[in-house]
Amino acid sequence: MSEKKKGILIPERYKPVLGAFIFFVVMLSAFIASSPDVFLSIGIYSAVFLSLPLFAIMGLSLVFVTAAGEIDLAFPSIIPLSGLAFAWTLQQTNLNFLLATIFSVVVGISCGLLNGFLVTKLGLSSLITTLGMNFALIGLCNVLNNGAVRTFEELNDTRIKSILVGSFGPIPAQMFWMVLISLVLGMIFHRHKFGLHVRVAGDNPEAGRAMGVNIERTKILCFTLVGLCASIVGILGILLLSTYFSTMGEAYLLPVLAAVFVGGTPVTGGKGTIGGLVIGATTVVFIQTGVVAAGLDGHWTSLGFGLVIVLSLLGHRKFSGRLTR
Amino acid sequence: MSNEPIVKLVNVNKSYGNVYALEDINLDFYPGEIVSLVGDNGAGKSTLTKIISGTEGPDTNGKIIVDNKEVTNWSSAKARARGIETVYQNRALSEQQSIYDNVFLGREITNRFGFINRKKEIEETETLMRKIGYTSKVWTPLSSVNKLSGGERQGVAISRAILFESRLVILDEPTTAMALTEAAEVLEFVSNLKKSGKSVVFISHNPWDAHAVADRFVILERGKIVFDGPKGSMSADDFIALLHKFAKKDIKS
Numbered sequence: 001m002s003e004k005k006k007g008i009l010i011p012e013r014y015k016p017v018l019g020a021f022i023f024f025v026v027m028l029s030a031f032i033a034s035s036p037d038v039f040l041s042i043g044i045y046s047a048v049f050l051s052l053p054l055f056a057i058m059g060l061s062l063v064f065v066t067a068a069g070e071i072d073l074a075f076p077s078i079i080p081l082s083g084l085a086f087a088w089t090l091q092q093t094n095l096n097f098l099l100a101t102i103f104s105v106v107v108g109i110s111c112g113l114l115n116g117f118l119v120t121k122l123g124l125s126s127l128i129t130t131l132g133m134n135f136a137l138i139g140l141c142n143v144l145n146n147g148a149v150r151t152f153e154e155l156n157d158t159r160i161k162s163i164l165v166g167s168f169g170p171i172p173a174q175m176f177w178m179v180l181i182s183l184v185l186g187m188i189f190h191r192h193k194f195g196l197h198v199r200v201a202g203d204n205p206e207a208g209r210a211m212g213v214n215i216e217r218t219k220i221l222c223f224t225l226v227g228l229c230a231s232i233v234g235i236l237g238i239l240l241l242s243t244y245f246s247t248m249g250e251a252y253l254l255p256v257l258a259a260v261f262v263g264g265t266p267v268t269g270g271k272g273t274i275g276g277l278v279i280g281a282t283t284v285v286f287i288q289t290g291v292v293a294a295g296l297d298g299h300w301t302s303l304g305f306g307l308v309i310v311l312s313l314l315g316h317r318k319f320s321g322r323l324t325r
Numbered sequence: 326m327s328n329e330p331i332v333k334l335v336n337v338n339k340s341y342g343n344v345y346a347l348e349d350i351n352l353d354f355y356p357g358e359i360v361s362l363v364g365d366n367g368a369g370k371s372t373l374t375k376i377i378s379g380t381e382g383p384d385t386n387g388k389i390i391v392d393n394k395e396v397t398n399w400s401s402a403k404a405r406a407r408g409i410e411t412v413y414q415n416r417a418l419s420e421q422q423s424i425y426d427n428v429f430l431g432r433e434i435t436n437r438f439g440f441i442n443r444k445k446e447i448e449e450t451e452t453l454m455r456k457i458g459y460t461s462k463v464w465t466p467l468s469s470v471n472k473l474s475g476g477e478r479q480g481v482a483i484s485r486a487i488l489f490e491s492r493l494v495i496l497d498e499p500t501t502a503m504a505l506t507e508a509a510e511v512l513e514f515v516s517n518l519k520k521s522g523k524s525v526v527f528i529s530h531n532p533w534d535a536h537a538v539a540d541r542f543v544i545l546e547r548g549k550i551v552f553d554g555p556k557g558s559m560s561a562d563d564f565i566a567l568l569h570k571f572a573k574k575d576i577k578s
Contacts, residue, residue, distance in 0.1 A: 012469060192440050193433040196426055200419040207419045211431030212402075270421035 013190075013273075016264025019316050020279040023262070027283060027308065035294045046170050048282070048289050050240070053178035054233045056281040058252055059259040060185045061229035063277050064222040066260055067189070069202030069269030070126035072223060074115055075230045075256070077137035079249035082108035082227070083234030084141055087150045087244035095152075097160050104231045111137060112227025116220030141246050150244040165239045174236055178278075181232075186274035198222060202269025258305055259284045262312040283308060329393060330355050331493050331524060332377060332409065337387035339372050339548075346372040348548045350387070354493055359515065359525040361535035363568065364545035370528050373545065374495055377526070378411040379404035410491035412499065417482045418470050425450040425466040428485050453484040458517045476507030480514045487521055494518060495526045500534045512538050532568055536561040546571050 032039040058075060065072045086104035093099050115133055119126045155161050166173045189195040197218045200208040205215045233252075238244050263280025265272035287304040330353035339347040347369045354360060354377075364370050375381040376389070379401040383389065389396050391407050401411075418427050425446045434442045434449075450466035457480055470478060479499050486494040496515065500508040508531075515538045518525055529535040535542070536556070542564065544552035551571045559567075 011467065187440070191443070192438075193435055194439065196422065196430070196433065196441065199422060200430060203419040203421045207417050207427075208430065210413065210417050213431050270419070 016273045016316060017275040017279065020262060020264045020273075020276040020283070020312070023308075023312050023315055024279050024283045024286075027286065031286070031290050031294065038293045038295075039290070042170055044289060044293050046172070047293070048285050049172050049175050051289075052282060052285045053172070053174035054236055054240075055252065055255055055259060055285055056178050056278055057181055057229050057236075058233050058256045059263070059277045059281050060182060060274060061222075061226040062256060062260045063263075063265050063272040063274060064185075064189065064198055064225050065126075066265050066267065067202050067269055067272035068198045068219050068222045069205070070119060070219060070222065071267075072115060072126065072130045072226045073253065074111065074130040074133040074137060075226050076249040076253045077134045077141065078108055078111045078227055078230035079234045079237070079252060080145075080246045081111065081137050081141040081234075082231035083238055083244055083248055084145050084246065086231075086235050087152070087238055090152060090155075091150060095154065095158075097158075101235060104235055105228060108227040108229075108231025108234070109224050110227065111230070112224040113220065115226070116223035119223065120216040120219050138246070138249070145246045147246070152238070152242045152244075155239065155242050161239050161242075165236055174240070177236075181229075182274060182278050189272065189274050194218070194221070199271055203271070254305065255284045255288065256281075258309050262308060264316050266316075280312075283312075328355070330390075331392065333388075333390040334376075335388040335390060337376060337389070338384040339369075339376060339381070340384055345548050347376070347383070350550060352543065352550065352553070354524055354526065356492065356524055357519065357522060358540045359519050359527055359538050360541045360543055361539035362526055362528045362543050362545065363530075363532065363535050365572065367547075368545040369548040370545055371497070372548075374411065374497060374526070374528060377404070377493075378409060378495055380411075405489075405491075408490060408492035409495070410486040410489060410493070411495040411497065412479075412482045412486055413497050417485075418478055420471040420478075421469055423467050423469050424454075424464065424473075424481055427470055427481055428453065428466075428488060432489065449488070450484075453488055454480075456487065456517065456521060457484045457514050474507055474510075475503050476510035476514075479503075479511045483511075483514050483518060487518065487523065491523060493524045493526065495528070497528050498530065499527070500529060500531060508534060532565045533561055536564045542567075544568065544571055 028039070038044055058079075062072060062075070082104045085107040086100045089096065089100035089103045111133070115126075115130055118124050118129045118133075162173070164173060164177065168176070189198070197208060197213050197215075200213060201215045201218045208215050234248070237248050259277060259281035261267060261280070262283050263273060263276035263278070265276060284305070287308060288301055291301045291304055292298055332354045334350050334352045337347060337350040338345065350373065362370055362373065372381070376383050379399045382399060389399055396403065419430065422430075425443075428450050429441075429446050434445050436442065447466045454464075454466065459477070459480060464473065464477070470481060473481065483494070483496070483499075499515070500511050503511065512534060515525055515527060525538075527535060527538055539556050541555050542552060543550060544567070552567065
């Protein structure tokens with residue numbers, strides 16, 4: 001009905017994406033208006049594109065978990081723990097990249113599986129379970145790492161590094177990986193039956209069970225995806241800086257969650273948007289980079305985040321009309 | 326109408342501890358027939374439904390006969406495979422998903438990698454919606470279920486039963502808590518279900534609804550069948566009088 005009043009027909013499912021996009025354009029315009037010389041140069045965009053993929057890849061997996069009606073707060077610790085597995089194996093094997101990647105992914109997936117089992121099989125609240133796991137895993141990571149900072153200068157000129165985090169002209173290579181992973185996960189979320197089952201799990205699990213959908217397995221796979229993405233982010237993060245330190249996951253928690261919600265995935269579960277997430281992540285990273293580039297104190301970033309999250313939620317509600325209860 | 330019953334219950338009993346929920350039930354369900362199953366709370370309607378749909382097994386001495394063959398280890402998966410589909414009130418739909426996603430939930434048409442064939446699902450949903458008599462032209466298969474009225478939602482759940490080659494559709498209180506117009510819509514869906522060749526077991530508290538759609542009445546009281554007969558020329562008033570007669574008898578004893 002609201003569609004007809006406005007005289008434009010936007011399919012319901014594209015509204016959150018469009019909402020997130022309009023929000024991004026407004027924000028960008030505000031930045032450009034405030035300091036045109038900074039935001040009309042290419043430098044700022046290269047800076048954004050450097051770290052955007054890491055936040056976006058993490059956020060993609062969070063869309064699945066959120067749409068499935070759960071939340072995962074453990075990823076900021078899975079990143080350094082699986083990252084440690086990567087860094088440690090690199091050191092032990094004299095830079096065997098393949099082995100290090102496999103070990104890192106196994107660690108990430110195991111953490112995700114553990115979260116999934118705790119939440120579905122034991123019926124624990126995902127908010128509290130993963131909050132606890134966040135503490136437990138970073139504790140484990142610190143115990144194992146013992147405060148070491150591991151540097152990998154020798155990786156600097158390797159082909160593997162330039163493929164994963166090098167650059168194609170002004171565009172960092174990780175942007176291509178982000179696009180690729182977004183496309184794959186977007187197809188799965190919006191077009192694959194697994195994506196449908198994820199959304200049903202968050203909306204009406206009883207309906208899914210009555211129709212023979214394995215809701216528990218679906219949710220466990222969502223948590224596992226978070227573990228997998230965390231390990232990818234860990235690996236890319238280490239390669240990007242050629243350094244491992246166990247606090248590398250700390251900066252992710254709030255921006256990634258913000259990206260999910262700014263992107264138009266409701267916290268209530270049952271639906272979500274991959275395209276929106278990418279735009280949401282861009283918005284969030286832009287604030288981080290933009291506030292500093294605009295010459296403001298870094299503390300303004302938090303204020304900016306807060307405003308953006310609240311305003312975007314209002315925007316999404318206004319936009320999707322009476323459907324968002 | 327063929328005379329072979331789809332499902333035949335012979336001497337079915339079900340007890341929970343010392344309490345008989347069902348006692349010596351002998352009941353046939355024939356093709357192309359709408360049976361209204363009525364009775365008070367605790368009369369055994371839902372227990373009977375659960376036994377037919379396979380979610381609960383009867384006590385050992387009774388028999389369930391499907392297509393003239395006795396079945397063993399009856400389960401809901403087996404029931405569904407044999408064309409017996411149950412539509413539960415309010416439990417079957419994911420409201421934030423589209424109509425076509427709901428219709429095909431759990432039985433998606435996919436390519437071999439599991440990606441949903443949207444075009445085909447949407448086309449088939451359109452055909453279904455026409456078949457079941459969706460009068461509203463506002464909705465397309467892409468509309469999400471939370472925009473539909475209660476009656477229309479029931480329609481989506483019912484159309485699922487048509488799609489999956491079911492022969493006997495059990496509708497558990499499909500008109501409960503509905504406005505009159507919505508209930509009328511559901512009754513229309515039910516008649517269309519019959520027109521498309523399905524048998525229906527219609528379970529209801531509402532004697533008018535039960536009367537309106539039925540070809541045959543089965544009245545349960547305290548786990549026993551007290552009446553099993555065709556509607557014939559029985560009016561709604563006669564039917565209600567009949568219900569009262571059994572209810573009164575029940576109070577006296």
